[in-house]
Amino acid sequence: MAAHHSYYHPTMAMNMPSKAPAPAGLYPVGRVAVAPSDFSDTSSTAGSRTTGYSVPSSGYAGSIGDYESSSMSGVDVVDMLNDRVHDAFDPTPLDRGLVTQAQTSGHLNAKQQELLELQALAQRRLKGVRSNFNEGLKTARETKRDLEWTSKRVSALKSKAEKAHPDEYRRATKKYAYSDEY
Structure with missing residues (x-):
């Protein structure tokens, strides 16, 4: 050549x-x-x-x-x-590389922003769930306290009725028997 x-x-x-x-x-x-x-x-x-x-x-x-x-x-x-x-x-490959890097950086920043938003949403939801859970615990404690008071009150009325009217109480317990397992 x-x-x-x-x-x-x-x-x-x-x-x-x-x-x-x-x-x-x-x-x-x-x-x-x-x-x-x-x-x-x-x-x-x-x-x-x-x-x-x-x-x-x-x-x-x-x-x-x-x-x-x-x-x-x-x-x-x-x-x-x-x-x-x-x-x-030839700056073309370098320019393409810079464009790719800028696009990737933009996608990464968008995903990171989306992740931060989702994380904030999860934090708000968790706060709401904790609030609901604490409120449910409070309601459960109040219900348990009410049931214990009611149980004590029924037991007191039962013993009072048994002492005041022993014959009627015995006939009623035979007729309306129930278990104490409730």
Whole structure:
């Protein structure tokens, strides 16, 4: 498979403005003039669009003066690197992941809110059930007390009737016998 080489060939040299000369031994940061012949597209990432530029593997060993006095055509390295990163990085999977995460987070928050509402409802119902249970216990105690009083009262009336009218009481108990197991 033959490699496709495309190079940037400007029609005229472009002078790059500079603010102040950089200190000796340091390369200027920002826009650097580099000859297009130093670039090739052989180092481009597979699957990305090639722009026809890459950083030369041999490096550049020139001095600051070479940058300033170069009559070679200028290439905007920052723009070139931005284009290469933009072409190499596809944010679509990241965006899909963020969308999925946001949806999942929204569903989780909705379920948690629903759980909190159900928990509050259960607490209110439990409070009502406890109130009803306590009221039922109170009613059961009152009923037991009333039954004990009634039982004592009936026993007292029975013994009084037996003492006051023994013959009639004996005939009535034979005629209307009942068990005391109630």
